[in-house]
Amino acid sequence: MSENLLFSKVYGCIFGSVVGNALGVPLEEFGDYRLYGRVTDFVKDIPEMCDDDVEYLELYCKAYIEKGSRISPEDMARVWTRDAFYGNMFYCLQTSMELVKNGVPARYSGVGNCVTGSAIMGIAPVGLFHACNPADAYIDALDLSFMHQRGLDAEAAAVYAACTAEAMKPRATVSSVLDTAIEFSSDTPMIIFDTSVKETFRGTIGKALDIAAKYTDVFEARPELIEKCTQWHQLDPLEVLTLTLAMFKVADGDPTNAIIGGANIGRDADTIPSLAGALAGALNGYQKLPKHLVQRMSEHTKGKYEALAKGMCRVISSNADVLEEQMHEYREFQKEAVR
Amino acid sequence: MNAELFDKAYGSLAGAFIGKLFSRTMGKMTFREREARFGWIKDIPNDKVPVFSRTDYLWIDNLSCKYDETLAITELYVQAYSKRRRRISIEDLRDEWVTAKFPINNWYMMSNNLKEVLMQGMPPRLAGAFACIIAFSTTASIPVGIYNAFDPAAAYHDTIQLASISQKEPALSVAAALSACVAEALRSDASADSLLDTAIRFTPDKEFILWDEARPNNPRQVLDQALSIAGSYDAPQSAYEELDRAVIQDYAANRYRSAFNDFIVPMGLAAAFLKLGKGDFRDSLLGAVNFAAYSYLTASLIGSMSGALGGASAIPPEWLGAAEQLTDGKLRAMAETMLDVLEARFARMEEQVSDLRILQNS
Numbered sequence: 135m136s137e138n139l140l141f142s143k144v145y146g147c148i149f150g151s152v153v154g155n156a157l158g159v160p161l162e163e164f165g166d167y168r169l170y171g172r173v174t175d176f177v178k179d180i181p182e183m184c185d186d187d188v189e190y191l192e193l194y195c196k197a198y199i200e201k202g203s204r205i206s207p208e209d210m211a212r213v214w215t216r217d218a219f220y221g222n223m224f225y226c227l228q229t230s231m232e233l234v235k236n237g238v239p240a241r242y243s244g245v246g247n248c249v250t251g252s253a254i255m256g257i258a259p260v261g262l263f264h265a266c267n268p269a270d271a272y273i274d275a276l277d278l279s280f281m282h283q284r285g286l287d288a289e290a291a292a293v294y295a296a297c298t299a300e301a302m303k304p305r306a307t308v309s310s311v312l313d314t315a316i317e318f319s320s321d322t323p324m325i326i327f328d329t330s331v332k333e334t335f336r337g338t339i340g341k342a343l344d345i346a347a348k349y350t351d352v353f354e355a356r357p358e359l360i361e362k363c364t365q366w367h368q369l370d371p372l373e374v375l376t377l378t379l380a381m382f383k384v385a386d387g388d389p390t391n392a393i394i395g396g397a398n399i400g401r402d403a404d405t406i407p408s409l410a411g412a413l414a415g416a417l418n419g420y421q422k423l424p425k426h427l428v429q430r431m432s433e434h435t436k437g438k439y440e441a442l443a444k445g446m447c448r449v450i451s452s453n454a455d456v457l458e459e460q461m462h463e464y465r466e467f468q469k470e471a472v473r
Numbered sequence: 474m475n476a477e478l479f480d481k482a483y484g485s486l487a488g489a490f491i492g493k494l495f496s497r498t499m500g501k502m503t504f505r506e507r508e509a510r511f512g513w514i515k516d517i518p519n520d521k522v523p524v525f526s527r528t529d530y531l532w533i534d535n536l537s538c539k540y541d542e543t544l545a546i547t548e549l550y551v552q553a554y555s556k557r558r559r560r561i562s563i564e565d566l567r568d569e570w571v572t573a574k575f576p577i578n579n580w581y582m583m584s585n586n587l588k589e590v591l592m593q594g595m596p597p598r599l600a601g602a603f604a605c606i607i608a609f610s611t612t613a614s615i616p617v618g619i620y621n622a623f624d625p626a627a628a629y630h631d632t633i634q635l636a637s638i639s640q641k642e643p644a645l646s647v648a649a650a651l652s653a654c655v656a657e658a659l660r661s662d663a664s665a666d667s668l669l670d671t672a673i674r675f676t677p678d679k680e681f682i683l684w685d686e687a688r689p690n691n692p693r694q695v696l697d698q699a700l701s702i703a704g705s706y707d708a709p710q711s712a713y714e715e716l717d718r719a720v721i722q723d724y725a726a727n728r729y730r731s732a733f734n735d736f737i738v739p740m741g742l743a744a745a746f747l748k749l750g751k752g753d754f755r756d757s758l759l760g761a762v763n764f765a766a767y768s769y770l771t772a773s774l775i776g777s778m779s780g781a782l783g784g785a786s787a788i789p790p791e792w793l794g795a796a797e798q799l800t801d802g803k804l805r806a807m808a809e810t811m812l813d814v815l816e817a818r819f820a821r822m823e824e825q826v827s828d829l830r831i832l833q834n835s
Contacts, residue, residue, distance in 0.1 A: 139835035206630055241634060242598040266828035267821065269559040276562050277634050280598055304831040454829040457822050460623045464819045466661055467478045 140265075140450065142419035143302055145443035147258055148191065150389055150415025152439055153427045154407030155188045156181040158397040165368060167356055167400030174394050176430055186222040187408040190256025192442065193218060194278075198263055199445035202452060204274065205263075207281045211240035214281070226250045230282035244282040251371040253283035253291040255405055258412040261298025262446050263453065271299035272318045286326065289335060290371035293318045294378070294409060301416035308387040311417060315339055315379055328366045335372065338363075342376040346383040352395025355384045359399065368401035377401065378409040389414035390424035474812055480784035481659050482619045482815075483808035487788060488754065488780020489612040490544060490796045490804060491517070492772035495762045503721070504713045507765040514763050517795055542581055543773075544800060546613035549573060550635070551807045554620055558817040560631065563638050567597035570638070584610075587639050601637040606644040606736065610636075612773045614648050618655025618781075619811045620818065628656035629675050643681045643692060643736040650675040650740055651774055658781035665752030668778055672696065672744045681737070695720060695741035703745040709760025712749055716742070721766050739767050743774035754779045754787050 160177045164170050197205045197213040211234045223231065226247045233243040244253070257275050264271035275295030279288035293315055300306055300314040319336035333341060342363040349355035359380055365373040377399050385391030392414040396407030415423055428436075494517045507514070549569040553561045571591050575584075583605045590600055614636045621628035632649035640648060650672060657663055657671040678693035689695055699720055706712040720738060743761065750757025757779045761771040785793060785808075796804060 138833055140829070140832035143832065204627065204630060206633065239602075239637075241637060242596070242602065245596045245599050265825075265832070267825040269821065273560045273562050276564075284596065302832070303828050304835065305828075450829065451833060454826055454833070456624075457829075458826050461819060461822055461826060463623045463660060464475075464478075464815075467475050470477050470661070 139304065139419065141443060141447050142421060143265075143416050144262055144446050144450070145440060146389070146415030146418060146420040146423060147262060147298065147301075147412045148195070148415070148443050148446070149420060149428070149436070149439050150393065150411035150413075150423055151191055151256075151258060151408045152188050152411075152435070153423060153431065154393040154396060154409070154411025155185065155404055156431070157393060157427060158404035158407040159185050161397055161400075161403040162405075164403070165400060167360070167398055167403075169400075172353060173398060175426060181427075181430060185404060186224065186227075186252070187255045187405050189219060189222050190252075191258060191412075192256070194256055194259035195442045195446055198259055198449045199442075202449055203456070204453070205278070207240035207243075207278055210278055210281050211243070224250055224252055226252055227282050234281070240281045241277065242280055244280045244288070245284050247283055249283065249285050249287045249371060251287060251290075251369045251374050251402065251405065253279035253287040254294050254371050254374055254409065257291040257295050258298045258409075258416070259446060261295040261300075261416070262302065263450060264295070264299045265302035265450055266299060268296035268299040268314050268318065272296040286324070286335070287371040289320060290375040293335075293339075294375055294413075297379070297413060298416050301413055306417055308383060308417070311387070311413065312343060312379060312383060315375075316343075331365065338372055339376055339379060342380040343383055346380040349384045350386070352381055352384050352391050353398060355380070355395070356399055360401070364401065374402050374405055374409070378406050378413070381406065381410050382413050385410070385414065387414050387417050389418055389422050390427075393424060393427070474809070475816075477661070477784070478622070478659065478815070479808055479812050480786050481781050482622075482811050483805055484754075484780035484783060484785040484788060485615055485619065485655050485658065485777045486547065486780070486807055487785055487793055487796050487804045488758075488776030488778070489615055489773045490541070490776070490800065491780075491788065491792050492758060492761075492774070492776030493541070493543065493612075493769075494518075494792075494796065494799070495758065495776075496768035496772035502765040503717060504763060504765050507763060515759060517792060541800070542584060543610060543613050544803060545573075545575055546584070546610050546639070547616060548803065548807065550614060550616040551810050554616060554814045555810045558814055559821070560620070560818075561635065563597045563635055566635055566638055567591050567600075570597075583639070591638075597638045601640045601645070604639055604641060606640060610639050611644060611648045611736075611770060612651065612777055614652055615655055615777050616807070616811055618652035618777075619659065619808075620814060621652070621656045622659040622815060623656060625653035625656045625671050625675065628652040643677070643683075646675075646677045646692065647736045647740050647770075647774075650677075651777060654778045655781050658778055663782055665747060665782065668752065668782060669700065669744055669748055672740060672747075672778075673700075676740050676744075683737075687737070690737055692737050692740055695738050696744050697741075699741035699745035700748060703748040706749060709746055709749040709756065710763070712745070713764055716745060716764065717766070735767065736770075739770040739774060742767055743771045743778070746771065747775055747778060750775075750779070752779055752782050754783050755789055 197210050201209050230243045234240050260275040261271045272292045276292040279291040296318045297311050297314050301311045321334045321336040345358050363376050381395035382392050392410040393407045396410035553565045553569045614632050617632045618628045629649045632652040636648040653675040654671050676693045676696050680690045683690050702715050746760040747757050750760050757775045761775050
């Protein structure tokens with residue numbers, strides 16, 4: 135299994151997220167890319183590892199691997215309340231965990247929470263589980279996100295998961311991934327506190343992609359993207375998704391450029407390269423991740439995420455068998471109808 | 474159109490409706506009271522059947538104007554699937570609720586309330602948490618079972634998400650278990666036994682906190698007990714005394730809730746009569762109907778499950794004809810729509826599996 139394209143894409147997605155996150159973590163505190171210029175390599179001898187982005191991704195993977203099939207918000211909540219490192223938890227997560235522990239159903243414990251971009255972090259495994267089926271990835275990511283989020287955050291997570299599922303297709307392209315983002319983005323007026331935002335969710339993404347289309351260099355794209363595509367705060371999930379997809383497009387899906395571009399855009403500089411890295415890794419596979427960054431990760435770290443990727447591959451393969459059985463059953467009905 | 478699968482989907486939708494037609498006047502009686510008043514019921518009661526509560530009058534009104542609330546809610550699910558031709562979210566379902574045009578004078582108060590809070594902006598994921606639970610909308614989510622044909626786990630999963638727009642526990646779990654059973658019953662090799670296995674697997678084995686602190690409060694415990702009793706008898710009627718003693722009398726002694734909004738007992742009784750009737754539509758349904766107690770819901774549960782198992786072609790034609798007449802052909806139309814949606818689901822699935830095999834083999 136470890137040599138096939140499925141593993142390469144799954145591991146590429148997971149480790150792309152890890153590498154991107156590791157590159158961006160030290161940069162997040164700056165907020166403005168002009169304060170650190172151009173960063174193309176880890177800024178410390180030992181890459182800083184695992185903040186909440188990667189931890190949430192691990193928790194999603196763990197929930198899928200333990201269940202061995204599709205997961206519900208309750209399945210997620212069981213794993214999160216048991217295994218999450220509470221020191222990594224932003225206050226919105228703390229609130230949801232407390233609600234769940236007090237008996238509030240996980241399927242709506244995020245309703246009413248403050249929108250912080252936490253649902254989109256680590257959501258990629260939902261797209262992996264539904265590999266090659268963006269529609270189901272979208273619906274499940276939406277449902278799972280409501281464990282701790284709502285509104286823009288849940289929608290951004292769902293759109294991103296759909297993109298990941300599309301990127302897993304053997305014939306996926308940068309265009310097909312971005313078309314998926316547009317297809318699943320809502321085109322009705324957003325009801326958000328920031329009334330200065332006039333575009334719809336889809337319009338906002340479309341605008342960023344139009345800007346991204348003008349550039350082939352991730353560094354050159356930064357000023358215009360920052361000027362025209364940022365929201366009220368760097369944690370805003372629509373901004374995070376928009377800048378992620380824009381960097382993915384400028385990089386033409388290349389994992390190295392997507393990760394470096396994401397880390398160098400400033401703003402939420404750890405989440406954006408993590409998401410861009412996961413998407414580009416899913417599209418291109420593990421072998422295309424930036425070698426100069428991968429080589430500096432420890433063997434322990436590589437082994438840990440390789441094991442996680444193998445576990446996810448087992449679940450995806452098992453799901454493929456289940457789907458094939460159902461398809462077979464449907465075909466049998468059709469044969470009967472013909473007879 | 475896949476004729477056999479259509480027959481099963483149509484049977485499920487029509488069966489639920491026929492179950493309701495049969496039982497609308499008797500859910501609060503015991504089988505002894507039913508015997509004394511009506512004798513053995515073997516045909517759909519007409520509108521001249523005496524009614525015993527205000528609720529029953531409402532239901533009769535609904536039927537006389539060819540309008541049924543459960544059916545209307547079912548249509549919302551079908552519309553949501555039809556427009557999107559994919560798995561739907563609770564927000565998709567909300568969009569159908571807020572734009573639906575209903576004859577509101579016939580709309581029950583819980584649904585009026587739900588539509589209003591959704592129109593006022595309440596998140597649909599939260600709406601059911603504050604809802605009064607009531608039996609009629611339990612079978613409305615049958616389309617979720619049809620969409621998830623052959624995949625009971627997915628049907629259960631999706632119904633928990635979607636039906637929570639209008640329901641909270643334990644009603645939600647009953648609706649989800651029913652969807653799982655419908656998904657199982659749509660299989661070509663499904664049987665009464667596989668249906669019962671599915672009911673056992675998905676009926677929650679947990680104690681629910683109920684306002685009246687009624688016991689038993691574990692639906693699975695009731696189901697196990699009812700099935701155990703059913704296993705000792707060959708025909709529905711012969712099991713009435715023991716089922717009444719074990720499931721109804723002990724339970725009734727310390728409960729305050731109406732059979733109309735009870736969700737601990739119905740799945741157990743439905744499973745028992747499905748077993749006693751060996752999955753046959755007429756025998757299973759009449760067994761539950763003539764037991765009377767809880768038949769508000771048990772008859773619809775059995776109708777949808779055995780209707781999916783044997784298909785509409787196994788439903789007595791005069792009953793199916795009555796259901797179609799009362800609904801102006803909506804049941805058949807909904808089944809046709811869902812089959813169309815299923816074709817889209819399996820086309821997508823075929824592409825997905827093909828892609829996954831390429832990934833695995835490359």
